[in-house]
Amino acid sequence: MSGEPGSIRIENIVKRFGTFEAVKGISLEVKPGETFGLLGPNGAGKSTLIRMMTTLIPITSGKAWIDGHDVDAEPDAVRRCMGVIPRPSPATSTSPSRRTSPSTPSSTACPGPSAGAASTSCWRRWT
Numbered sequence: 001m002s003g004e005p006g007s008i009r010i011e012n013i014v015k016r017f018g019t020f021e022a023v024k025g026i027s028l029e030v031k032p033g034e035t036f037g038l039l040g041p042n043g044a045g046k047s048t049l050i051r052m053m054t055t056l057i058p059i060t061s062g063k064a065w066i067d068g069h070d071v072d073a074e075p076d077a078v079r080r081c082m083g084v085i086p087r088p089s090p091a092t093s094t095s096p097s098r099r100t101s102p103s104t105p106s107s108t109a110c111p112g113p114s115a116g117a118a119s120t121s122c123w124r125r126w127t
């Protein structure tokens with residue numbers, strides 16, 4: 001059974017990197033209008049699950065639908081109906097997000113007494 005329009009549906013989704021199982025059979029449904037938060041300890045597999053759901057990496061097994069579209073079979077349709085804001089990094093941040101997220105990798109990569117100035121310097125190197 002596929003997900004209904006406006007919903008997210010995941011059935012027993014698994015991700016293996018070689019023999020290592022990073023996502024171990026997750027099933028869930030987010031119905032239209034619901035707000036859903038994915039929480040877990042470091043290394044639990046949250047980012048890996050999101051990467052699969054956003055079509056960035058293949059699903060090892062299981063099925064997923066977003067807005068009724070099969071993530072594996074209809075990746076273009078899935079990409080058209082979602083927006084993703086990844087954690088900012090020097091290579092992917094935009095200027096507004098850097099301003100609103102002072103604790104970005106660009107600033108942590110440039111420690112020192114003048115973190116703000118160093119961050120700006122890093123930022124300029126990447127843009």
Ligand SMILES: Nc1ncnc2c1ncn2[C@@H]1O[C@H](COP(=O)(O)OP(=O)(O)OP(=O)(O)O)[C@@H](O)[C@H]1O
Nearest residue numbers: 017020021022040041042043044045046047048049
């Ligand atoms: N490309 C990869 N190759 C091998 N192992 C990977 C790969 N990506 C993630 N992993 C492993 O899969 C597990 C889940 O990683 P993931 O990044 O999804 O966790 P997370 O829940 O997002 O953690 P965090 O809260 O630290 O962001 C970790 O053990 C990680 O080392």
Ligand SMILES: [Mg+2]
Nearest residue numbers: 043046047048
């Ligand atoms: Mg993560």
